[in-house]
Amino acid sequence: MSYAYLFKYIIIGDTGVGKSCLLLQFTDKRFQPVHDLTIGVEFGARMITIDGKQIKLQIWDTAGQEAFRSITRSYYRGAAGALLVYDITRRETFNHLTTWLEDARQHSNSNMVIMLIGNKSDLESRREVKKEEGEAFAHEHGLIFMETSAKTAANVEEAFINTAKEIYEKIQEGVFDINNEANGIKVGPQHSPTNPSLSPNGQDRGQGGGCC
Amino acid sequence: MANSESEDFESADEEVMKPLEYQDQSHQKCRTPSPEKHEASPPRPASQETASLPSSTASPPSATAPNPDSLGAKPKMPLKSKTKSQSRHRHKDSEDVGVSNTSRPNLVDGGQKKKSGSGKLGVKITPSSILPSEIGALDKKEFHEKTKVSWSDNGSADHEEINDSIRPLLDKLSSLDVVDTPDQATDSTAEKHGSGWGSWGQWGMSTIMSGASSVSSHVTQGLSTVSSVIESGLGAEDPQEMARISVETDKSMNLKGEETCAAGQTVSGFNVMGNVLKFVESTGEMIVTSGLNTLESLGKKTMDVLQEGDPGLKKKRALFSREPDKPTLSQVLKEARGRAEIEDKERAEAKHASRARFETLFDDYRGMVHLEALEMLSNTCQMKLEAKLVALSGTPLVEFQRKLIQVKEQCDIPDDEDDDEDEDRGSIEILERDLTAAMRGLMVPVPHTKLIRVCEDTDTWLATMRCIQDDDTQTENDDWVDEEDMAEDSDPQNGLRDIHQQAIRALARFTAAVAEHFHKTAELLLLKEEHNSQIESQCVVMMTSVLCSRVSSVAARFSELLSASANMVDSAQVDHNDVNLLITNVFLEASNSSSYIQDASLLLIPVLQLGAVQ
Numbered sequence: 001m002s003y004a005y006l007f008k009y010i011i012i013g014d015t016g017v018g019k020s021c022l023l024l025q026f027t028d029k030r031f032q033p034v035h036d037l038t039i040g041v042e043f044g045a046r047m048i049t050i051d052g053k054q055i056k057l058q059i060w061d062t063a064g065q066e067a068f069r070s071i072t073r074s075y076y077r078g079a080a081g082a083l084l085v086y087d088i089t090r091r092e093t094f095n096h097l098t099t100w101l102e103d104a105r106q107h108s109n110s111n112m113v114i115m116l117i118g119n120k121s122d123l124e125s126r127r128e129v130k131k132e133e134g135e136a137f138a139h140e141h142g143l144i145f146m147e148t149s150a151k152t153a154a155n156v157e158e159a160f161i162n163t164a165k166e167i168y169e170k171i172q173e174g175v176f177d178i179n180n181e182a183n184g185i186k187v188g189p190q191h192s193p194t195n196p197s198l199s200p201n202g203q204d205r206g207q208g209g210g211c212c
Numbered sequence: 213m214a215n216s217e218s219e220d221f222e223s224a225d226e227e228v229m230k231p232l233e234y235q236d237q238s239h240q241k242c243r244t245p246s247p248e249k250h251e252a253s254p255p256r257p258a259s260q261e262t263a264s265l266p267s268s269t270a271s272p273p274s275a276t277a278p279n280p281d282s283l284g285a286k287p288k289m290p291l292k293s294k295t296k297s298q299s300r301h302r303h304k305d306s307e308d309v310g311v312s313n314t315s316r317p318n319l320v321d322g323g324q325k326k327k328s329g330s331g332k333l334g335v336k337i338t339p340s341s342i343l344p345s346e347i348g349a350l351d352k353k354e355f356h357e358k359t360k361v362s363w364s365d366n367g368s369a370d371h372e373e374i375n376d377s378i379r380p381l382l383d384k385l386s387s388l389d390v391v392d393t394p395d396q397a398t399d400s401t402a403e404k405h406g407s408g409w410g411s412w413g414q415w416g417m418s419t420i421m422s423g424a425s426s427v428s429s430h431v432t433q434g435l436s437t438v439s440s441v442i443e444s445g446l447g448a449e450d451p452q453e454m455a456r457i458s459v460e461t462d463k464s465m466n467l468k469g470e471e472t473c474a475a476g477q478t479v480s481g482f483n484v485m486g487n488v489l490k491f492v493e494s495t496g497e498m499i500v501t502s503g504l505n506t507l508e509s510l511g512k513k514t515m516d517v518l519q520e521g522d523p524g525l526k527k528k529r530a531l532f533s534r535e536p537d538k539p540t541l542s543q544v545l546k547e548a549r550g551r552a553e554i555e556d557k558e559r560a561e562a563k564h565a566s567r568a569r570f571e572t573l574f575d576d577y578r579g580m581v582h583l584e585a586l587e588m589l590s591n592t593c594q595m596k597l598e599a600k601l602v603a604l605s606g607t608p609l610v611e612f613q614r615k616l617i618q619v620k621e622q623c624d625i626p627d628d629e630d631d632d633e634d635e636d637r638g639s640i641e642i643l644e645r646d647l648t649a650a651m652r653g654l655m656v657p658v659p660h661t662k663l664i665r666v667c668e669d670t671d672t673w674l675a676t677m678r679c680i681q682d683d684d685t686q687t688e689n690d691d692w693v694d695e696e697d698m699a700e701d702s703d704p705q706n707g708l709r710d711i712h713q714q715a716i717r718a719l720a721r722f723t724a725a726v727a728e729h730f731h732k733t734a735e736l737l738l739l740k741e742e743h744n745s746q747i748e749s750q751c752v753v754m755m756t757s758v759l760c761s762r763v764s765s766v767a768a769r770f771s772e773l774l775s776a777s778a779n780m781v782d783s784a785q786v787d788h789n790d791v792n793l794l795i796t797n798v799f800l801e802a803s804n805s806s807s808y809i810q811d812a813s814l815l816l817i818p819v820l821q822l823g824a825v826q
Contacts, residue, residue: 039736040585040736041585041735043585045578058581060585068735068739070738071589071735071739073592074589074592075585077588078588
């Protein structure tokens with residue numbers, strides 16, 4: 001599976017907000033109501049297409065439990081994008097966002113694209129955090145914002161792909177040094193860094209649900 | 213054009229008169245022996261060719277109508293009827309043909325101009341190209357023979373002599389044919405030789421107008437020689453055929469004559485024409501004419517066909533001339549096919565290579581990312597240790613360092629593992645027992661179910677293969693590979709490749725599972741409150757050791773399977789070098805796998821050290 005770029009994502013947020021479910025929905029397009037507690041970190045990967053380029057998203061799904069906090073901090077480094085997830089039905093998950101954000105900013109590179117995600121949008125009746133609050137928080141901290149539902153798959157694709165687009169734009173702007181793997185970006189095997197316009201062979205390969 | 217033609221005619225007329233007497237004699241002489249000759253040499257191609265004469269003779273007049281040059285093309289032949297005197301004379305003439313050519317540039321030029329004006333003869337052709345094509349109708353050899361025959365038929369010493377004198381010329385001609393230089397421009401060649409269709413046309417023209425003698429001055433040595441040879445060769449015709457042909461020839465000549473008049477030729481030309489017509493009738497020249505006509509019409513027809521859509525035969529010449537250096541179609545096709553085969557092979561090999569690449573598979577099974585995560589944890593621990601180290605001094609520092617070194621030493625993997633119980637150590641039972649013990653010792657709840665499942669899958673596959681081999685050694689190869697997606701392949705080489713592929717896959721999958729296991733172990737060790745670093749280190753060592761043994765065992769069993777499979781199939785079908793290469797590769801990737809496992813265990817050391825100093 002050849003790719004032009006590999007983006008490393010990290011999913012962070014309180015335990016039980018649906019991080020692993022978001023990943024599962026994005027990689028496997030399925031929903032698992034009961035999910036085992038994540039130990040440390042789990043991984044997922046999917047190929048997407050942006051601007052005609054195959055991009056492999058390597059997603060690190062971290063454990064949300066406080067106990068793992070010290071461990072998961074180790075994994076922030078080298079992430080190009082982060083999905084900061086809270087549960088719209090649980091106000092405290094929203095309240096912890098600041099801590100998560102500080103952690104993320106502290107342990108990752110400053111250019112990391114952070115997407116704020118208010119998950120479980122399908123549970124409108126149990127909503128505790130208004131969409132506007134999320135938007136306001138995102139605006140305040142310079143994040144992208146979206147409400148998603150891992151159960152109905154609403155906005156799940158968009159959340160991952162929009163983040164990738166943002167990262168891709170930053171690459172195009174030269175904000176990211178693609179040769180520095182600490183930025184969470186790897187250049188694909190057949191994709192010469194000196195010639196980023198060179199498109200990979202498998203562009204036309206229908207990788208499930210490409211964007212654009 | 214008209215001017216130059218008429219000038220030519222006049223100049224031709226002047227000199228034509230002299231040789232006319234020659235002609236007279238020669239034709240008379242020629243006439244008598246011809247019937248005999250004809251009888252003497254019965255079935256000649258020439259007589260068969262005359263069958264095509266009516267059609268071929270009929271076409272020229274209309275085609276060449278406006279050009280007096282081409283009108284004369286046919287009748288001209290008779291001039292060269294070979295008496296010995298004339299032949300000799302001609303021979304002499306032809307020997308200094310260079311002189312005659314250069315001394316009469318007008319005529320040659322005129323001939324060429326006319327030639328270009330005529331539809332039929334519009335193309336300049338070198339004698340060398342004409343002769344082969346024309347003579348091609350007959351066979352060249354045959355032609356020689358015929359010539360000889362006719363001479364010998366006459367039974368005269370003179371003929372022998374003439375034949376001798378002609379032969380070198382014939383040889384020369386044939387050599388000309390062979391030597392034909394294709395890269396030379398047609399035009400330049402034609403000019404050089406001062407002959408060609410133009411000369412032929414001129415030849416015929418002068419025949420009509422002035423008779424034999426002028427010919428020698430216009431025509432090149434080769435042509436004149438050939439013409440005499442032709443005449444001698446065709447001298448004898450079937451009398452009936454001859455009569456028929458003569459009538460036709462006369463007709464066509466009359467036609468031509470009329471056309472010539474219509475074309476507004478000079479009176480003298482007309483007179484000469486009349487003379488010639490009479491002359492032809494009286495001398496029975498048609499005997500020769502018919503033969504020559506046959507040849508000429510055949511030649512012309514051939515040329516017409518050859519030149520259809522290809523004026524000057526340039527394309528065809530180019531085609532033939534480039535043949536040696538230009539690749540032929542079959543060559544091109546062969547090369548293209550070869551290239552396609554190579555590409556297919558490369559693609560297939562690339563496919564195999566990518567499928568079989570340990571690193572790729574290891575990555576696909578997420579072994580790489582687990583290792584990466586483990587490394588990050590390890591680095592974090594190392595940084596913490598260094599931070600503590602910096603903060604310490606004096607005895608605590610020494611104690612701290614002692615602990616670190618102790619843990620490191622405890623984690624040294626003894627590399628003198630006994631190979632005696634190799635088989636046992638690779639078994640799932642031993643692996644599970646040791647892993648369970650190690651986990652208990654480490655006191656981390658990392659399930660090793662995944663590792664065990666991977667091992668079971670591999671063992672099942674290997675057992676199935678061995679079972680099939682043992683039970684049914686006669687089975688076709690494709691029967692025992694149907695477990696995988698290569699069932700359609702009956703090539704034993706592919707069967708072996710699939711075993712190799714399976715081996716690499718099993719190793720990669722196992723190594724990835726080990727990486728994940730170590731990663732999880734490290735994470736949980738970091739969460740652990742209390743540590744017994746000595747036990748932990750021992751457990752890690754034990755775990756690493758048993759996992760590496762497993763890798764060796766798996767590699768050995770796959771290699772056995774590979775060699776067993778290679779021995780099973782016809783040795784002719786399998787390259788044993790390839791088999792050895794595959795086996796070597798399995799062991800190589802096994803050592804690769806062991807390296808990953810040992811690296812992972814080394815990454816655990818800072819984690820264990822951190823636990824030891826807490």
